[in-house]
Amino acid sequence: MKSSIDIIFRFLFLFIIVFFIIYNIFVQLPTFKVSLHHFKKHQKLSIGREFVPLIPFLKDVSWVGYQTCLNSSDPLTDADLMQPYQQAQFILVPTIVDYYHPFDYRYLVFQCSDIHLLRKIQGQLSSKGTVRIFDGVLLFDRKRDL
């Protein structure tokens, strides 16, 4: 009796496992197709690309402030806001990019994908220091303020 229960359990488990393995493979097939498509296109790495032009200007700079045109009630948990910020952090190592105290430093990195808004801010800040504008990023150097 005990061994027949044993066999039933094993067969049932085997049946379910095989079912799930096949099901899991089919679930993942579309992802693999997309990935292979990417592989064929030889796409270049693009993460944090917009911050790369800042590197020569921030050489030997320990800290920079960071601001973005996006607003959030809980910025630490907002992926849309944190994603470009963390890209900036990674690209600008060993310079530390500070989101929490953006105006405490000589340099400020302002990230915004709206080019019109960037131009507007450039106009407002140009009287207070040097402003350089790149693709989606603005670098403000408040040299004259300090």
Added chain:
Amino acid sequence: MIMGLLALLIPGLTGYYILRCFKGRRYSFELMDIFLMVGLGLGISAQIIFYVLIFSGHIDCAFIIGVYLLSLCVLFLCSYRYLSKQLLSFSFSFRSVLIVGVILALVALAASILAVLRPWGDWDGWSYWNYRASFFFKSGHDWPRMFQLNMQQQHPWMLPLIILWGWAFYASQRTIVPMAIGIIFTVSTVGLLIGALKKHVSFFWAVLGGVFLASIPMYLLQGTSQYADIVAAYFILLSSVLALDFLKSPSVSSAALTGLCLGLTATVKDNSIVAALLLFFLIIMRLRKRGLGIFIKPLCWGFITIAVSVVLMRCFEVFYSYHNTYGVFLPGLLDWHKWYLTGQFVWKTLINILWGGLWPLVFFCLIAKRVRRIKGEIDVLIQFIALYTIFYLFIFVASALRLEWLLTASFDRTVFLLAPVVVFVMFYIIGKKE
């Protein structure tokens, strides 16, 4: 390619010599040992780089490789007396290696295809783990400054140090290194699972367990995310299977090796510190219950030897930090709405398609365990899984961070750490002969 293979071969050799030092003269090479060597070697590499970093103050690629090769020579001399006395014997057949090799090659292929889709891993994986490695690599003596940024505290440094080992070999920041480390641990975890299961159940069930783990969509997804979770999952599985072997046939060397691997588990991330401590105390309680107190000392020595680095890491982080946003809000435990939300999220996880049916099968296996009356040392692993899950449910509810975000961002990854151990226990229960 050659440099990459060398960067993997040297830790592999380190793992091999450490294993030989522990296993002694009567050493029969098991299938599991191949995958144990990889993790053990990479974990010890991280330890060597950590102490080089602490004592020299900065990273010098040539210096790291030099110190590492010197350590390898010392290890070789230590294990030489064992190597010279007996030729290596194998306790597995060529056929089984071939089958496992084909499965792992397929897993590696699948992981590589997914890694190509996300060469930088998940969006915040590289900004946390690879950021740290980048800071070690690029900032010279100023590397402790990275902890001034509040996001870079909290976790130990094993993964960034392993990435650093790869970069030190190439002498440049190659994107392929973090990607390859993810794939290596994804493949090794499956291999380790098959090897560990093979010791307790038939080869058929062991292979099926490995195939099932590899087929779980969440497994491959996390394996290629470049987070530390796959590394932590590997070390938790390693510690668990070594603990099971140790409790089944206790010896001083297996106690020390289990302690060492528990220590390595604690150096991966904060969740793995909790896992290592839980498992450590469960093993001690089991030993005391069985009147095997003499093995507690080597277990503790093995654990403390490595875990001391976690304390040192934490000292650096606390000393250099100025602000910490991660807080615990204990009154949150009395907020029933938080418990309700957590319950809802747990239910969604149980039926999530990405988990590939893993969690419903756990309930099936728990019933099977009761019906088949499987008892013994496996209970330690079941207690470990239950305690870890309960502990983190409390942590989530008590956290001061927004609960919905916290659950979405990290609940899957928290339970992912247990996935290989859960699969191991499931197949142990079903495959074990009464």
